[in-house]
Amino acid sequence: KQEVTQIPAALSVPEGENLVLNCSFTDSAIYNLQWFRQDPGKGLTSLLLIQSSQREQTSGRLNASLDKSSGRSTLYIAASQPGDSATYLCAPETGSARQLTFGSGTQLTVLP
Amino acid sequence: DAGITQSPRHKVTETGTPVTLRCHQTENHRYMYWYRQDPGHGLRLIHYSYGVKDTDKGEVSDGYSVSRSKTEDFLLTLESATSSQTSVYFCAISDGTQVGYTFGSGTRLTVV
Numbered sequence: 271k272q273e274v275t276q277i278p279a280a281l282s283v284p285e286g287e288n289l290v291l292n293c294s295f296t297d298s299a300i301y302n303l304q305w306f307r308q309d310p311g312k313g314l315t316s317l318l319l320i321q322s323s324q325r326e327q328t329s330g331r332l333n334a335s336l337d338k339s340s341g342r343s344t345l346y347i348a349a350s351q352p353g354d355s356a357t358y359l360c361a362p363e364t365g366s367a368r369q370l371t372f373g374s375g376t377q378l379t380v381l382p
Numbered sequence: 383d384a385g386i387t388q389s390p391r392h393k394v395t396e397t398g399t400p401v402t403l404r405c406h407q408t409e410n411h412r413y414m415y416w417y418r419q420d421p422g423h424g425l426r427l428i429h430y431s432y433g434v435k436d437t438d439k440g441e442v443s444d445g446y447s448v449s450r451s452k453t454e455d456f457l458l459t460l461e462s463a464t465s466s467q468t469s470v471y472f473c474a475i476s477d478g479t480q481v482g483y484t485f486g487s488g489t490r491l492t493v494v
Contacts (some may be wrong), residue, residue, distance in 0.1 A: 319482040373424040
């Protein structure tokens with residue numbers, strides 16, 4: 271059974287800092303790994319998808335890396351802004367139905 | 383999200399009553415999923431579908447049933463709602479390739 275751990279559980283930083291969010295998973299037989307953000311009371315917004323054959327993926331100020339063999343992914347957020355405040359969720363895709371397994375997330379607060 | 387809608391958005395129901403939640407997609411994706419999100423547990427898979435009339439159980443399927451009679455619709459039914467089924471329910475779709483998941487906006491269900 272896939273298990274996902276995200277560290278830290280919560281993070282509060284001043285605006286402008288570069289951030290690192292960590293995700294580890296127990297089953298390395300994944301198809302893809304997806305990072306999402308969730309704002310309070312809202313749904314999930316896809317940020318980045320890394321295919322199992324890729325090492326990293328970039329979108330604007332976001333960069334996600336994947337080390338499938340060691341079961342780790344990292345999300346880098348450059349020059350953080352108050353609008354980045356949200357919960358960030360990591361989800362590897364595994365199994366015959368390609369289901370996502372979620373960690374508990376990292377709750378990020380960026381202070382102005 | 384564009385291409386996937388959930389209904390209703392909010393519902394309050396009494397213990398013991400049946401409840402059906404609807405997920406509708408316009409993307410013609412093969413896979414559809416129902417997740418629930420609860421504080422302290424994160425997002426957990428309830429049921430999923432890999433085609434019309436093809437469904438299977440997820441991690442927390444007890445007390446739930448699903449049906450998929452058309453590609454675009456995936457129904458989640460609580461046969462006899464209990465207070466432990468108070469939660470936020472998310473539907474998701476995937477085409478099973480490298481595009482990743484798209485989530486609906488969620489249904490907030492309260493069982494009193």
